[in-house]
Amino acid sequence: MEKTLEKTLKELKEAQGRLAGAPGDAKNVALQGVMNAIDGARKEIIGANEADVAKARQKGMKDALIDRLFLNDQRISSIIAGIHAIIQQEDPIGRVKSAKTLPNGLFIEEITVPLGVAAVIYESRPNVTADVFSLAYKAGCAILLRGSSSALDSNRALVRAIKQGLKAGGGLPEAVALADSGNRAEIDEILRARGWIDVVLPRGGPDLIRRVVEEARIPVIETGAGNCHIYVDASAKDAEAMDIIENAKIQKPGACNAVETLLVHRDRISSLMPRLAERFAGRVELRCDLRSKQGIGAIPETLVVQDARESDWETEFLDYILAVKTVDSLEEGIEHINRYGTKHSEAILTEDNASAEAFCRQVDAACVYINGSTRFTDGGEFGLGAELGISTQKFHARGPMGVGALTSIKYRITGHGQIRG
Amino acid sequence: MEKTLEKTLKELKEAQGRLAGAPGDAKNVALQGVMNAIDGARKEIIGANEADVAKARQKGMKDALIDRLFLNDQRISSIIAGIHAIIQQEDPIGRVKSAKTLPNGLFIEEITVPLGVAAVIYESRPNVTADVFSLAYKAGCAILLRGSSSALDSNRALVRAIKQGLKAGGGLPEAVALADSGNRAEIDEILRARGWIDVVLPRGGPDLIRRVVEEARIPVIETGAGNCHIYVDASAKDAEAMDIIENAKIQKPGACNAVETLLVHRDRISSLMPRLAERFAGRVELRCDLRSKQGIGAIPETLVVQDARESDWETEFLDYILAVKTVDSLEEGIEHINRYGTKHSEAILTEDNASAEAFCRQVDAACVYINGSTRFTDGGEFGLGAELGISTQKFHARGPMGVGALTSIKYRITGHGQIRG
Numbered sequence: 001m002e003k004t005l006e007k008t009l010k011e012l013k014e015a016q017g018r019l020a021g022a023p024g025d026a027k028n029v030a031l032q033g034v035m036n037a038i039d040g041a042r043k044e045i046i047g048a049n050e051a052d053v054a055k056a057r058q059k060g061m062k063d064a065l066i067d068r069l070f071l072n073d074q075r076i077s078s079i080i081a082g083i084h085a086i087i088q089q090e091d092p093i094g095r096v097k098s099a100k101t102l103p104n105g106l107f108i109e110e111i112t113v114p115l116g117v118a119a120v121i122y123e124s125r126p127n128v129t130a131d132v133f134s135l136a137y138k139a140g141c142a143i144l145l146r147g148s149s150s151a152l153d154s155n156r157a158l159v160r161a162i163k164q165g166l167k168a169g170g171g172l173p174e175a176v177a178l179a180d181s182g183n184r185a186e187i188d189e190i191l192r193a194r195g196w197i198d199v200v201l202p203r204g205g206p207d208l209i210r211r212v213v214e215e216a217r218i219p220v221i222e223t224g225a226g227n228c229h230i231y232v233d234a235s236a237k238d239a240e241a242m243d244i245i246e247n248a249k250i251q252k253p254g255a256c257n258a259v260e261t262l263l264v265h266r267d268r269i270s271s272l273m274p275r276l277a278e279r280f281a282g283r284v285e286l287r288c289d290l291r292s293k294q295g296i297g298a299i300p301e302t303l304v305v306q307d308a309r310e311s312d313w314e315t316e317f318l319d320y321i322l323a324v325k326t327v328d329s330l331e332e333g334i335e336h337i338n339r340y341g342t343k344h345s346e347a348i349l350t351e352d353n354a355s356a357e358a359f360c361r362q363v364d365a366a367c368v369y370i371n372g373s374t375r376f377t378d379g380g381e382f383g384l385g386a387e388l389g390i391s392t393q394k395f396h397a398r399g400p401m402g403v404g405a406l407t408s409i410k411y412r413i414t415g416h417g418q419i420r421g
Numbered sequence: 422m423e424k425t426l427e428k429t430l431k432e433l434k435e436a437q438g439r440l441a442g443a444p445g446d447a448k449n450v451a452l453q454g455v456m457n458a459i460d461g462a463r464k465e466i467i468g469a470n471e472a473d474v475a476k477a478r479q480k481g482m483k484d485a486l487i488d489r490l491f492l493n494d495q496r497i498s499s500i501i502a503g504i505h506a507i508i509q510q511e512d513p514i515g516r517v518k519s520a521k522t523l524p525n526g527l528f529i530e531e532i533t534v535p536l537g538v539a540a541v542i543y544e545s546r547p548n549v550t551a552d553v554f555s556l557a558y559k560a561g562c563a564i565l566l567r568g569s570s571s572a573l574d575s576n577r578a579l580v581r582a583i584k585q586g587l588k589a590g591g592g593l594p595e596a597v598a599l600a601d602s603g604n605r606a607e608i609d610e611i612l613r614a615r616g617w618i619d620v621v622l623p624r625g626g627p628d629l630i631r632r633v634v635e636e637a638r639i640p641v642i643e644t645g646a647g648n649c650h651i652y653v654d655a656s657a658k659d660a661e662a663m664d665i666i667e668n669a670k671i672q673k674p675g676a677c678n679a680v681e682t683l684l685v686h687r688d689r690i691s692s693l694m695p696r697l698a699e700r701f702a703g704r705v706e707l708r709c710d711l712r713s714k715q716g717i718g719a720i721p722e723t724l725v726v727q728d729a730r731e732s733d734w735e736t737e738f739l740d741y742i743l744a745v746k747t748v749d750s751l752e753e754g755i756e757h758i759n760r761y762g763t764k765h766s767e768a769i770l771t772e773d774n775a776s777a778e779a780f781c782r783q784v785d786a787a788c789v790y791i792n793g794s795t796r797f798t799d800g801g802e803f804g805l806g807a808e809l810g811i812s813t814q815k816f817h818a819r820g821p822m823g824v825g826a827l828t829s830i831k832y833r834i835t836g837h838g839q840i841r842g
Contacts, residue, residue, distance in 0.1 A: 017759070021782050100804070106793055108803065113785075115815050194634075198815055213615075214638065219816040240838040247840035338438070360833050361442050364534075372527055372836030381841070382529065382832075383521070394536050394619055394829035395640040396817040408815035411803075412781050415793030417661040419668035420802070 005189050008144065008177045009196040012117050015174035016142035020114050024091030026170065027138055033169020034137075034162050035083045038130065041161040042076055048157035049126065056150050064254060068124045069151055079130045085385035086134045092403045093140045107414045114140030115406045116198035119179075119190050120388070121146045121212060123204035126154040131386035132201075133162055133176050139406035142175040144197065146190060148204075149182050156180060191216040199396075199406075203389050221397055221405070223389030226256035226344035227316045228374045231263040231333040231359065232272060233350035240371065241349045242275055245322075247373040248347070249284055254318045256390060257345045257377040261313060261323040263333045269295035269326055276324075277303050284320045287312045291326035313340045330355050334362045341365060343392050345374040366392060366399035426610050429565065429598045430617040433538050436595035437563035441535050445512030447591065448559055454590020455558075455583050456504045459551065462582040463497050469578035470547065477571050485675060489545045490572055500551045506806035507555045513824045514561045528835045535561030536827045537619030540600075540611050541809070542567040542633060544625035547575040552807035553622075554583055554597050560827035565618065567600040567611060569625075577601060612637040620817075620827075624810045642818055642826070644810030647677035647765035648737045649795045652684040652754040652780065653693060654771035661792065662689075662770045663696055666743075668794040669768070670705055675739045677811060678766045678798040682734060682744040684754045690716035690747055697745075698724050705741045708733045712747035734761045751776050755783045762786060765813050766795040787813060787820035 019027075038045070049071040056066055098110040118141050122128045129145055136143035147155040155178055163173040179186055191200060191212060199219045202212035206225060213220055230248060232241050248259035264272055273295030280286060282302035286293075289308050299305055312323040313336070327333045337346050347369035348359040356370045367377045377400060379387020384402030391397045397405035440448075459466070470492040477487055519531040539562050541553045550566055557564035568576040576599055584594040600607055612621060612633060620640045623633040633641055651669060653662050669680035685693055694716030701707060703723035707714075710729050720726055733744040734757070748754045758767050768790035769780040777791045788798045798821060800808020805823030812818045818826035 017785075020785075102802070102804065106797060113815070217635065219640070219814075237838075243840055244838060251841055356835075360831075364438075364441075365831070367832040367834060370833075370835045372834055372839045373841050375841040376527060376834065376839070377832075381523070383523065393640075394534075398830050399832045409819050410781075410786070411788040411798075411820045412791075413788060413793055413797065414777075414791045417658075417665060418793045418797070419664055420672055420794055420796040 004181065005179065005186060008179070009117070009193060011174045012142040012144060012177055013196060015172045016114065016117050016140070019137070019142065019172050019175050020093075020140045022140065022172075024093070027091070027140070028087045030166050030169035030171025031083055031087050031134060031137060033167070033171060034134070034165030035080050037161045037165030037168060038076065038080055038083075038158070041157065041164075042073060045076060045154065045157045045161065046071060046073070048153035052151055052153045061150070065124060069126065069154070071126055071154060075127065079127050082127075082131055082380075082386040083134045086138050086403070089138065089385060089403065092138065092407050097409060104418050105416065106418050109412045109414075110409050111412055112407045113410045115408050117142045117144065117196060118406055119144040119146065119193075119197045119200045121187060121190065121200065121202050121204070121208065123148045123208060124151055126151045126158060128203060129155050129158045130162065132388055135386055135388055135403050136406055137171070137175060139403040141406045144177050144179055144190065146179040146187060152180060152182065187211075188215060191218065194218055201389055219396070221389070221391050221401070222393045223391055224256055225316060225342045225392060226258070226390075227261070227314070227340060227342045228257060228259050228345045228347075229261050229263055229337050229341060230259050230347045230349060230374065231327070231330070231337070232265060232268050233330060233348055233352060233355050234265040234267040235351040235355065236268060236349040237351060238268075238271055238275060241272065242279055244347070244349060244371070244373050245276065246279055248375055249322050250320065251373075251375055253320055255375065256316075257374050258318070259322065259347075259374055260315065260317050261325060261340070263325050263327050263336055264292060265330070265333070266291065266326050266328055273297075273324075280322070284322050287321065287323040289325045292324040295326075316342070330358060334359060337363050337365070343394075344390065345369065345377040347372065347374050366390065425602065426600065426607060429600070430538070430614060432595045433563040433565060433598055434617060436593045437535065437538050437561070440558070440563065440593050440596050441514075441561045443561065443593075445514070448512070448561070449508045451587050451590035451592025452504055452508050452555060452558060454588070454592060455555070455586030456501050458582045458586030458589060459497065459501055459504075459579070462578065462585075463494060466497060466575065466578045466582065467492060467494070469574040472574045473572055482571070486545060490547065490575070492547055492575060496548065500548050503548075503552055503801075503807040504555045507559050507824070510559065510806060510824065513559065513828050518830060525839050526837065527839050530833045530835075531830050532833055533828045534831045536829050538563045538565065538617060539827055540565040540567065540614075540618045540621045542608060542611065542621065542623050542625070542629065544569045544629060545572055547572045547579060549624060550576050550579045551583065553809055556807055556809055556824050557827055558592070558596060560824040562827045563596040565598050565600055565611065567608060570603050573601060573603065608632075609636060612639065615639055622810055640817070642810070642812050642822070643814045644812055645677055646737055646763045646813060647679070647811075648682070648735070648761060648763045649678060649680050649766045649768075650682045650684055650758050650762060651680050651768045651770060651795065652748070652751070652758070653686060653689050654751060654769055654773060654776045655686040655688040656772040656776065657689060657770040658772060659689075659692055659696060662693065663700055665768070665770060665792070665794050666697065667700055669796055670701075670743050671741065672794075672796055674741055676796065677737075678795050679739070680743065680768070680795055681736065681738050682746060682761070684746050684748050684757055685713060686751070686754070687712065687747050687749055694718070694745075701743070705743050708742065708744040710746045713745040716747075737763070751779060755780060758784050758786070763813055764815075765811065766790065766798040768793065768795050787811065
């Protein structure tokens with residue numbers, strides 16, 4: 001292992017050991033210090049970010065990605081508000097999750113403890129730096145941040161402010177570190193740091209996530225991919241359905257919780273498709289199966305309609321494109337979702353309780369919605385303050401992850417001399 | 422992938438999908454069927470086990486290992502009792518872990534769901550076959566069992582009975598499978614079955630666990646290694662301490678929760694060591710540091726005492742051997758444990774509440790004991806009915822694992838047309 005990284009990991013582990021025993025109040029005071037420090041360092045952070053953005057433009061980065069990288073006063077205020085929301089939350093550590101007395105008199109308590117040292121490998125967005133740090137600190141975890149090289153100056157400025165704030169607030173500046181060597185071998189070293197890092201979270205595109213899953217010798221929480229569906233049941237209300245579909249598709253098409261395929265019960269095709277065509281004309285391209293295309297009737301001039309191919313069912317477009325498929329039954333809809341979905345967010349629009357129940361029970365996804373937009377799958381929307389990411393796996397954590405995902409438990413057993421017979 | 426394994430995994434996944442929606446009663450009736458079937462197949466199972474034992478003896482297997490492999494009427498009764506205990510437990514699936522209404526009116530419930538398909542790779546003991554199957558079935562999970570070749574006939578007879586019992590009880594016989602090809606490549610295929618297997622649990626020696634951790638591309642729960650300590654505080658009661666130390670060392674020295682190193686506060690050396698020497702003379706070899714050796718005074722004729730070496734602090738003896746170290750303070754004891762321990766089970770013997778509190782907070786282990794024997798770290802003792810193993814990691818599950826370790830959650834969000842603004 002690179003000397004620098006080894007030293008960093010030792011410091012993180014040592015700091016985490018001390019942070020594990022810190023009372024909730026002390027952690028909150030330290031986080032308050034971080035809020036103040038970021039507030040006081042706005043000029044430096046924005047200056048550093050301007051340098052990153054200028055470099056990115058020179059390299060020809062796309063506008064959408066530049067927007068992700070970009071920080072301004074308002075965005076920094078929102079970072080600070082996120083930390084404030086995390087401070088407001090109960091201390092997740094030291095909570096008694098269960099307690100019982102065994103017949104032999106031993107008293108067993110299951111107590112929450114920090115997971116340990118976490119590492120996050122992420123692309124572009126510098127707000128992740130502050131969000132993930134705050135959640136980790138609240139959970140008593142130390143954090144190693146490996147951001148993208150395009151955000152290096154911004155992340156350095158943010159981590160500098162975070163460390164200053166921790167120091168000012170009587171906290172542990174050693175509990176956070178930026179892995180900023182810039183070389184890609186550093187990622188491999190992080191992924192093999194068994195005994196030093198308790199969990200790694202990749203946040204980024206499919207290539208990054210695949211690499212992490214394949215190379216890691218430490219536990220990984222996969223986040224991200226969302227090939228989300230809305231199933232319009234025979235009993236759905238047309239007007240409500242239209243608003244939800246529009247919101248799930250175009251309020252933020254690049255988000256992982258945006259809808260990609262619409263499944264329409266055959267009984268709703270004739271009433272829904274003309275409305276959909278009208279609503280999306282000039283805004284969203286449709287990729288329709290035969291029946292749903294026929295259901296449109298006269299195709300509006302500004303509407304782009306393509307014939308759907310097998311690959312469309314598999315694709316997370318992250319764009320103004322919606323695949324549409326007719327299904328003969330609720331069961332066919334559920335089957336399609338369980339076959340092509342990524343276990344992220346799936347919605348049913350229905351007025352029928354039995355359909356809603358069956359959908360919720362049988363669809364295998366982190367979040368199943370009844371009559372709501374898939375766009376709500378988000379740590380902020382769920383009231384977690386910020387999020388570490390959205391887990392699309394079932395192991396350890398699922399769905400939007402807040403501080404809870406960075407905790408584990410410890411059994412504390414109190415006796416008076418019990419021995420095993 | 423080998424055709425046979427691929428077919429098996431498809432069947433398991435398909436069965437798990439159906440089992441996920443099974444009501445608790447139906448799962449219990451099926452498990453009752455399994456109890457009856459194992460009860461009815463005692464003769465066949467014992468016959469198959471006799472063949473395994475005979476083969477093992479021919480190959481020169483040690484008595485201790487033969488004992489692990491061995492089944493008789495009483496052990497089969499205890500397997501059946503384990504299933505009964507699991508039936509008695511509440512259904513772990515479909516429980517609402519949390520529920521809240523967001524300001525926008527969305528109602529979010531966090532509901533327990535099965536983890537999916539689990540695989541267990543284990544050595545020798547055929548009771549694991551029935552224990553792990555029952556826990557998995559109760560949790561709505563399908564299970565792939567990869568036992569050792571030395572127990573192949575026993576495991577085949579058990580799995581045959583389990584499948585018959587599931588059929589008779591109206592359950593899903595396809596939810597359990599024995600990977601019995603006997604070739605080691607099969608294990609590699611299991612460890613790389615991404616998308617098919619949701620978790621793999623290795624149960625066995627350090628070589629097996631290391632191999633699984635290094636080769637797996639699917640989530641692993643590590644179990645097993647227990648370099649456990651008892652720290653005797655300045656305030657401990659001598660008589661109680663002696664009974665606990667004896668129990669933790671010799672009630673079952675080969676168990677992972679047996680004590681391996683005794684840490685004694687310097688103030689207790691002179692009173693404790695002579696008693697310990699007397700108690701363990703002719704029974705347990707001591708590996709002492711200088712001060713604890715001197716504390717014995719006149720060494721009893723039948724007592725074996727060696728000078729402790731650094732390697733003794735690191736070793737899980739699993740034998741009638743106890744390392745003993747003198748510490749100057751509680752803090753030194755905690756430091757030693759956090760350095761050499763395997764985060765399994767650690768005990769403090771003390772009459773001082775502040776010491777107990779500090780020990781429990783600062784020792785990083787799955788189970789921390791105050792005035793009790795470490796031997797209680799066990800699914801059965803903890804009231805879990807049976808256990809999947811004892812997790813020595815902090816990720817997903819920690820300590821003795823029952824049905825809960827095979828569950829995940831799903832968020833169910835109920836709205837009335839909410840869209841994101």
